[in-house]
Amino acid sequence: MNGDEERLARAALTRIGEPGDELVGRWLTEYGPVETVQALGGEQPLEGASQERWAGLRLRARGARPEADLAAIGALGGRFVCPGDREWPCQLDDLGDTRPIGLWVRGRPSLRFWALRSVAVVGARACTDYGAHLASVLGAGLAERGWTVVSGAAYGVDGAAHRGALAVDGATVGVLACGVDVAYPPGNRALIGRIAEQGLLAAELPPGDHPTRSRFVLRNRVIAALTRGTVVVEAQLRSGSLVTARRAAQLDRYVMGVPGPVTSGLSAGVHQLLRGEGEVVTDAAEVIELVGDIGELAPERSGPVVPRDLLHPAAVRVLEALPARAAVTVGWVAHAAGTASDIAYTRLQELRSLGFVERTGEHWKLTHPDGRHPNR
Template sequence: MTTFGLDDADVRRSIALVEPPGSPGDHAERFARATWSGIVEPGDGMAGVLVSAVGASAALTMLVENWSIDRILAEAAGIADITDRQELARQLKEATARWRPRVGSRTTLQQLKLAAMCRATLLTPVDPDWPQRLDDLGPHAPLALWLRGRTEALSSTPHSIALVGARAATGYGEHVAMEAGSGLVSRGFTIVSGAAYGIDGMAHRAALASQGTTVAFLAGGVDRPYPTGHSVLIGRIIETGAVISEVPCGGQPSKWRFLQRNRLIAAASDATVVLEAGWRSGSLNTAGHAAALGRPLGAVPGPITSAASAGCHRLIREYDAVCVTSVDEMAELAGVAAVGPDSWPAKRTPEEVRVLDALSVRSPRAAADVATRSGLPVDTVHSVLALLELDAFVAEKPGGWVYVPQRP
């Protein structure tokens, strides 16, 4: 038996090397999505429409067998909301013309081998760990995702937030990114960014330093860390989080792919915060995608004399971005209640204040650790934790205690 002209056994073996555990076993559909990810450029809406209408395998068959436009339209009735058949035929003709030069099943086999060599995983929309938020992109959603790291990285915490900004960041911007990354991780957030120099890199580093989860979306293949100066950082992200791309292994980053990558950063997050950006910063593109998706958008103000903050001020003035000046305000932007002193018990003793201040929302801390952080005796910490647990302000987890934010 053959699959798209290849020996079926070869296809099965190649797919088995990159499919996540417990995934549905339709190897032909998964292989087809892997192939499509190399045929189309990121965000190709017509490919999304065709695959949604007939499935990736059937759509690839149409392309490989060189079906006529009329035959494709007849097979995929109701292919899109475009009521003008001539317009739809024109768009399909243009699409197939740009797709066909890249069709090659053996190219996909090579990409799968590269993925297996770097231990990458191929995620598709049927997989349990597929980031469901990306489906909000409609026909422009990725057809597949190539991932290195933990497949559940985006679903391991209930909330994620995108922290983006200028590559040429100032000391002020990097300080804000460090505070934001570490503070949001302690509040239970996954940090999403693009692994670029400047703000992106600092946001990832802060999350890692706080033992949090961070996810980086790349514009090229996950087997080629970019920028190369961040190869060590990207390796650290892979260890505890994930590095993701919709471009197959071997794919090169390009200006268009960076712009399209930004839509994934915005879509995968509950909210997007621009920490520092110049007037024409690429971060404004990510902000535009967030606004188009209806995601909350925040911007951190800077000195009015700083060109590096001009883009943030522009977002606040012209694009209805929310001005955010603290980690709590960023968390609230994503729908999470504040966890600072204002949310603590109304009648609190000095010991309770110190214990609560020493706890994290996400990372369980042993009583001895809390004692070290708070400067209180371990026996006192145990007593305070017991009282706070009665009022549901703290909870004991495997490994220690966490603070439980109070919902308004």
């Protein structure tokens, strides 16, 4: 068997079978693509197929025109990538018998190379402004750090993540549930066109094929397998994004979620995920700390430094010894702070110059009753 025969057979099978068809996947492993297609020319079903199922597959096989599909993808400047090709992302092999038969790819970069450092950003289609903003910032932040942003080119979070990556001239891949020449959803036609020009579009379905509800769900397994981890930004309790995340967990990929308001139904699915297998992330640096190489750490989080933080410990003891409302002598302060009078006096002078305390004759008091610095 030569490579051209196998490529034609695999191209034909993308029209014959549905994405993720485990039975067809077993046939590919046992018989190979060429023998599987040849068998579909006969009436005797291959093992595991009912007569009814076999008849449906044969009907599709009679309509398959792989040469025309390969010519169509070539006219778009694309290609059909098969397992074993140099561009094939080997991590997709983790899907076993549900591995894609092949991927129709549109765009100049190498899918295999871009997928090596990639993160999926998925979430609600009807997202809030909060979700869209976070997805866009995550997409831009990941792309600026050399990571590929993978999503489904849908409305809402998907589109925002792609746009964030494109805005910084970063790498992004749209995995479609239709042919790579089909703009779906129609409202994202311009975005899908930009992804094709600046990034990559990939699909299991051949040119011209249309999306269905089941194809969207099955597409999610490719997003999960292709990437090192999946981040969910807003998702209801029943959400396709959670399907992607849970498939990622099954494949031993990282699963992450961005928390939202507990009063929002669009955050309920994310929070449920975070109570189980998910890790909390709030920005690109935290995502990369999980999925990246050793040493790619997020910066330490800390609150703002205030003037009181910069005081010497002895000055802090003197400051804390002063009563909230009353004015007291140096001796009183020294006794309360447990220090010598000359040290207490020196620290009071220091605190006075910094605006924490003020002097009235022989007495000292806080500038502000709560002990805060006026510029705090």
